[in-house]
Amino acid sequence: MSSIKIECVVNENCKIGESPVWEEKERSLLFVDITGKKICRWNSFTKQVESVSVDAPVSCVALRKSGDYIVTVGTRFAALKWKDQSLTTIGHVDKDKPNNRFNDGKVDPAGRFFAGTMAEEIRPAVLERHQGALYTLFPDHSVVKHFDQVDISNGLDWSLDHKTFFYIDSLSYSVDAFDYDLQTGKICNRRNMYKLEKEENIPDGMCIDTEGKLWVACYDGGRVIRLDPETGKRIQTVKLPVNTTTSCCFGGQDFSELYVTSACQGMDDERLKQQPQAGGIFKITGLGVKGIPSYSFAG
Numbered sequence: 146m147s148s149i150k151i152e153c154v155v156n157e158n159c160k161i162g163e164s165p166v167w168e169e170k171e172r173s174l175l176f177v178d179i180t181g182k183k184i185c186r187w188n189s190f191t192k193q194v195e196s197v198s199v200d201a202p203v204s205c206v207a208l209r210k211s212g213d214y215i216v217t218v219g220t221r222f223a224a225l226k227w228k229d230q231s232l233t234t235i236g237h238v239d240k241d242k243p244n245n246r247f248n249d250g251k252v253d254p255a256g257r258f259f260a261g262t263m264a265e266e267i268r269p270a271v272l273e274r275h276q277g278a279l280y281t282l283f284p285d286h287s288v289v290k291h292f293d294q295v296d297i298s299n300g301l302d303w304s305l306d307h308k309t310f311f312y313i314d315s316l317s318y319s320v321d322a323f324d325y326d327l328q329t330g331k332i333c334n335r336r337n338m339y340k341l342e343k344e345e346n347i348p349d350g351m352c353i354d355t356e357g358k359l360w361v362a363c364y365d366g367g368r369v370i371r372l373d374p375e376t377g378k379r380i381q382t383v384k385l386p387v388n389t390t391t392s393c394c395f396g397g398q399d400f401s402e403l404y405v406t407s408a409c410q411g412m413d414d415e416r417l418k419q420q421p422q423a424g425g426i427f428k429i430t431g432l433g434v435k436g437i438p439s440y441s442f443a444g
């Protein structure tokens with residue numbers, strides 16, 4: 146048995162830490178602070194965090210084949226040039242919904258960027274319902290909407306054979322699966338894969354490991370859970386020192402470390418005193434499993 150260790154590597158109280166992405170070339174972890182309106186990069190050698198501030202909530206960051214990054218800011222897809230700290234809009238969604246913003250997103254194995262939207266929260270998990278949708282930004286910068294009526298568009302990933310797309314609408318308290326057509330980027334045949342238990346609370350970000358199992362961060366559940374999509378069963382629970390765990394990704398040495406983001410938005414002083422690391426970034430080692438590198442946007 147390996148022994149699991151959890152370390153808070155960035156003790157910074159992000160308002161809503163999210164979208165962890167390992168960038169192997171920089172040996173760094175990218176992440177965002179959504180309502181803190183910044184994109185951050187933690188260097189695993191120097192342990193320093195660099196950041197770029199933007200003028201609206203930034204919900205996710207992804208790698209780009211041509212170098213640099215692609216981000217979702219407000220309801221826009223934008224290219225980010227890290228050195229210049231400059232953003233260029235390349236897509237705009239939900240123009241009729243001024244209270245919406247993007248939330249979680251990820252690049253598919255063919256280089257398309259998937260990201261979903263939600264209404265801005267009044268407080269964590271409290272918002273106008275059914276306002277969100279799931280979109281794809283194609284490499285030619287065209288945008289397609291897959292479906293709407295989403296509450297909180299959240300975690301997403303693809304099976305190792307690229308035939309299944311996994312998706313979380315947080316307020317459904319479930320992890321769903323779709324058939325995936327890698328050629329076209331189309332999804333169909335939605336079904337429930339796992340229903341969260343009461344103490345697990347709200348499913349948020351997720352990622353897949355090299356055994357095809359899913360790791361789901363549970364907001365207000367203070368844990369990540371490992372699910373087997375074949376059986377629809379939970380096979381492992383790893384508890385963290387904060388309740389507000391938001392997302393996870395593998396990175397570090399051979400992609401054997403699981404990085405977990407968290408939030409402190411909406412916590413009063415009393416709760417913050419009990420969980421002073423809320424909003425920090427955690428590194429879990431000793432899990433005995435590995436992840437896969439993130440795909441890069443091809444546009």
Ligand SMILES: O=C(O)[C@H](O)[C@@H](O)[C@H](O)[C@H](O)CO
Nearest residue numbers: 163269270315347349364391
């Ligand atoms: O991290 C996210 O994906 C959302 O933007 C957050 O706001 C939380 O998920 C939400 O509060 C929990 O329901």
Ligand SMILES: [Zn+2]
Nearest residue numbers: 249299349350
């Ligand atoms: Zn999320």
